[in-house]
Amino acid sequence: MSNKTKTALIAGATGVVGRNLLKYVLSRGDWNVITLSRRRPDLEGAYTHIPVDLLDPDDCREKLGGLQDITHVFFAAYIERPTWAETVPPNVDILRNLMDAVEPVAANLQHVNLMHGTKWYGNHLGPFKTPAQEDDPRHMPPNFYYDQQDLVAERAKGKAWTWSTARPHGICGFAIGNPMNLSMVVSVYATISKALGLPLRHPGSVANANALYQVTDTSHLAKSAVWMSTEPGCANQPFNITNGDIFRWADMWPAFAKYFGMDLAPPQQINLEHMMADKGNLWTDIVEQHGLQDIPYDQLVSWAYGDFVFTPEYDIISSMTKARQFGFHDIVDSRQMFLSLFDDLRQNRIIP
DSSP states (O other): OSSSSSEEEEEESSHHHHHHHHHHHHHSSSSEEEEEESOOOSSSSEEEEEOOOOOOOOHHHHTTTTTTOOOEEEEEOOOOSSGGGGGGHHHHHHHHHHHHHHTTTTTTTEEEEOOOOOOGGTTTSSOOOOBBOTSSSSOSSSOOHHHHHHHHHHHHHSSOOOOEEEEEEEEOOTTTTTTHHHHHHOOOOOOHHTTTTBBBBBBBOOOHHHHOOEEHHHHHHHHHHHHHHHHOTTTTEEEEEEOOHHHHEHHHHOOOOHTTTTTBBOOOOOOOOTTTTTTTTHHHHHHHTTTTOOOOOOHHHHHHHHHHHSOOOOOOOOHHHHHHTTTTOOOOOOOOOOHHHHHHHHTTTTOO
């Protein structure tokens, strides 16, 4: 290790959140960095990568049991399962296995940060109180966010280290082969629509297009995670983190249509998971025609995630008041964020 005083352990470093957190921490130049994921992140830089199976406690003890210099854990790992209830055991296990391996040996551990989201408030269940605030009551479980926060809060009692959780919504960022990414849903949907000679339509209902919504840029989220993990006043606190603005999808699609050079048509609600299931061959043709990176279609985008976003007909808004009161004042223009991310996807030959 170098003489840098902070050492970050980033779990889930190839995901859209973890990758951009890694990129941000590296850009600061004042951290040692260790990443955990099955495959090495695609970023260059001075960091150590450890391929580890977080579901395997023995593998965790063997590979992580010597990490004595860890000062900050950033936990952005996630295991998807078919139902919300089924996500609880594995996502609690991977956090517990990491903590069981690292906490006993990291004598200077200072903070553990967890990445959660607006499902804390039950937005996946139906309409909920908005703007959601961090101290709103929990909904009926299961919800692995609750189990993870309870785990670290209990373990931190009487210890020198503290914890925090970030609750973003509508995550958008650049990551290759990570389909849980709203900017990928929009850009690939637009690209396929254009290839078929179709106008660009909002794929949800008119009510969904006119409901209030918010998103979170992963670069913005990364900055907030480091802030809450290093600011003493943020100890043992959850924070909503969004771009800080609110919009309606109906006002976004004209900008998207202009960017992709397409006509705009009224909303037409479709089930993306079903309607896009047969577009793999078309995407292969688009890749060959435009010389794009050959990313497998089933790893390119999560259409189920698109349906999750474009189905609700109610407002989804989290209050940013608490984060601002504690000192995080950064904001991001969401429309410009989407256009900049589309530029990144083009420059990296993900979309034409």
